[in-house]
Amino acid sequence: MRTLAAVFLGLALFISAAGAEDARPVEHRGAWVWARSCPNKVAADAMLARAEAMNLNALYVLVFHWGATAAYHSAILPVNDKIEEGFDPLGYLVAEGHRRGMEIHTWYVNGPCTSQGGAAPWIFQKYPNWRTVNRGGQWVEWFDLCQPAVRDWQTRIMLEVLQKYDVDGVHFDYIRFNGRGICACASCREAMRRQTGFDLSSLCYAALPAYGSFNANPLAEPTTARILVQFDNGVPAVAVNKVGSGRVVLFNWQVEDDPSSAVNRLVLSAFEQLGTKPGDLVLILDSDINAKKYEHRAFQDARRWIGEFGFRTKRVGDNDLAKLPKGAVVVLPGFYLMQDDQAKALLAHVRAGGGAVFFDGPVRAMKSEAARTLLGFARTGRYFHAGRILLPGPDAEGWIPRHEIAITTDTESVKMEKWDAWRKDQITKLVAQVSHEAKATKPDRLVTAAVFRTKTAADNVLQDWPRWLREGLLDYVIPMSYVATAAELDQHFAWWKSLDPQLERIIPAVGAFKIIKDRPAEERARAVAEQIEVCRRQGAHGVVMFNLEGIDDATASRLGQTVFATKTRPYRPKRK
Numbered sequence: 001m002r003t004l005a006a007v008f009l010g011l012a013l014f015i016s017a018a019g020a021e022d023a024r025p026v027e028h029r030g031a032w033v034w035a036r037s038c039p040n041k042v043a044a045d046a047m048l049a050r051a052e053a054m055n056l057n058a059l060y061v062l063v064f065h066w067g068a069t070a071a072y073h074s075a076i077l078p079v080n081d082k083i084e085e086g087f088d089p090l091g092y093l094v095a096e097g098h099r100r101g102m103e104i105h106t107w108y109v110n111g112p113c114t115s116q117g118g119a120a121p122w123i124f125q126k127y128p129n130w131r132t133v134n135r136g137g138q139w140v141e142w143f144d145l146c147q148p149a150v151r152d153w154q155t156r157i158m159l160e161v162l163q164k165y166d167v168d169g170v171h172f173d174y175i176r177f178n179g180r181g182i183c184a185c186a187s188c189r190e191a192m193r194r195q196t197g198f199d200l201s202s203l204c205y206a207a208l209p210a211y212g213s214f215n216a217n218p219l220a221e222p223t224t225a226r227i228l229v230q231f232d233n234g235v236p237a238v239a240v241n242k243v244g245s246g247r248v249v250l251f252n253w254q255v256e257d258d259p260s261s262a263v264n265r266l267v268l269s270a271f272e273q274l275g276t277k278p279g280d281l282v283l284i285l286d287s288d289i290n291a292k293k294y295e296h297r298a299f300q301d302a303r304r305w306i307g308e309f310g311f312r313t314k315r316v317g318d319n320d321l322a323k324l325p326k327g328a329v330v331v332l333p334g335f336y337l338m339q340d341d342q343a344k345a346l347l348a349h350v351r352a353g354g355g356a357v358f359f360d361g362p363v364r365a366m367k368s369e370a371a372r373t374l375l376g377f378a379r380t381g382r383y384f385h386a387g388r389i390l391l392p393g394p395d396a397e398g399w400i401p402r403h404e405i406a407i408t409t410d411t412e413s414v415k416m417e418k419w420d421a422w423r424k425d426q427i428t429k430l431v432a433q434v435s436h437e438a439k440a441t442k443p444d445r446l447v448t449a450a451v452f453r454t455k456t457a458a459d460n461v462l463q464d465w466p467r468w469l470r471e472g473l474l475d476y477v478i479p480m481s482y483v484a485t486a487a488e489l490d491q492h493f494a495w496w497k498s499l500d501p502q503l504e505r506i507i508p509a510v511g512a513f514k515i516i517k518d519r520p521a522e523e524r525a526r527a528v529a530e531q532i533e534v535c536r537r538q539g540a541h542g543v544v545m546f547n548l549e550g551i552d553d554a555t556a557s558r559l560g561q562t563v564f565a566t567k568t569r570p571y572r573p574k575r576k
């Protein structure tokens with residue numbers, strides 16, 4: 001009886017909650033959209049119609065990206081070549097969006113800058129030193145936000161739009177670095193030395209021991225593998241396993257994340273051991289099976305990084321593993337979900353004299369006997385994310401570069417913290433500069449940012465957004481919570497509420513594209529709505545969806561009939 005009453009009570013609450021949402025007068029309902037998806041009036045109208053079908057009231061329009069080109073009429077930037085001549089996507093979206101009751105925010109990608117064609121983007125051809133450099137001394141196609149000249153230029157771009165167009169806000173994205181290892185360029189070294197007395201060269205190891213911040217999905221218990229390099233806690237770091245007439249090299253962490261000169265040297269040596277050198281062809285696996293769960297990032301990062309060494313690279317897919325050219329070297333980045341038949345195919349390839357290099361342990365594959373034989377390890381170890389030191393291992397061979405400098409995690413982590421703090425300050429300076437100038441130009445326009453959803457992830461890319469909120473530099477942030485289920489989303493609110501109990505300045509983002517991707521059409525709207533309901537139940541003042549392109553028309557119109565059934569005014573936080 002009690003159970004039945006509880007069911008009725010639950011049902012009643014559910015109904016009243018569902019009813020209450022219709023009366024909600026103010027709720028931020030946004031979506032990101034690429035201006036390049038609106039190269040002409042017809043395409044722009046289709047996007048606007050989709051947003052209108054969902055009763056959205058805010059669009060974040062990507063206007064600066066794609067090799068430093070613009071999706072508006074700029075005095076500073078060339079217009080992107082995908083946009084039809086004479087058409088001004090931003091101007092059109094501002095006019096038509098406003099007419100439909102939508103705020104239009106301009107969205108900027110502040111960090112990465114690459115061009116589609118392969119040549120360096122025009123801005124890096126003009127100012128090659130505006131790119132970042134990693135600890136290994138390689139260029140990374142990412143704006144060096146630590147340089148005042150770069151910050152001034154980006155501020156001019158973001159302010160130009162605010163002056164010329166009646167936009168409702170400017171929105172930062174990728175306002176961060178690409179991991180812990182950049183920027184170690186000459187300008188940063190000199191500025192740090194001058195400002196803090198700290199010599200960054202002391203963190204750019206060219207030999208072992210070498211300190212770093214590691215994300216590792218390690219394998220444990222070597223059987224036939226020999227340990228060339230180990231972490232200071234004894235976990236194998238680099239191992240080689242001889243199988244038949246070939247070899248398998250395992251880098252037991254996400255090696256492409258933060259390569260120092262020493263790590264670069266280890267990777268080059270590993271390729272050398274497998275009989276290949278810069279200029280040769282290396283195959284790189286881009287596994288669709290893995291990408292379903294982990295996306296394609298590991299492949300993209302590995303291809304870019306290996307390319308930097310001067311290797312020619314070629315993508316291979318899951319099915320290609322069964323027919324690799326004899327003797328070829330194949331790199332397997334983030335290949336966590338290696339299937340048993342793939343392990344068998346790789347085993348046959350290596351036995352016959354081929355080479356395989358794993359970047360990070362294939363931790364979900366170790367139930368397979370073929371995988372264990374291939375790697376020469378017995379099982380999966382424990383994931384770690386930590387500052388550690390790489391040391392020569394028990395089977396270190398002549399190719400391990402060594403130096404005599406004694407380092408400990410304590411001495412090195414203090415240096416790392418100094419470097420982190422300085423870089424966070426530099427990125428914060430760009431946020432502050434744009435914010436102050438934007439508020440001086442048009443005080444009622446919003447300055448916002450898309451940010452990483454967890455403290456660890458934000459720290460790892462030097463994105464100090466809690467400070468940006470604390471100091472009132474931003475009107476609100478949008479943590480990108482692209483998770484597949486409502487339960488996962490729910491877990492992120494605890495940290496956000498510890499920073500902002502009423503969620504006045506934190507509007508969660510929902511990864512609609514991700515929710516929709518693998519679901520049948522009839523389940524999509526309900527699954528997206530579930531996450532929107534989590535945000536409401538947690539007291540959020542709205543939600544932003546990534547991305548308008550990733551939501552099909554049928555799902556959009558279903559959302560517009562259910563969870564977003566009535567029009568609302570967009571939420572605006574009080575001025576700080």
Ligand SMILES: [Zn+2]
Pocket residue numbers: 132133144146147183184185186187188189
């Ligand atoms: Zn730099």
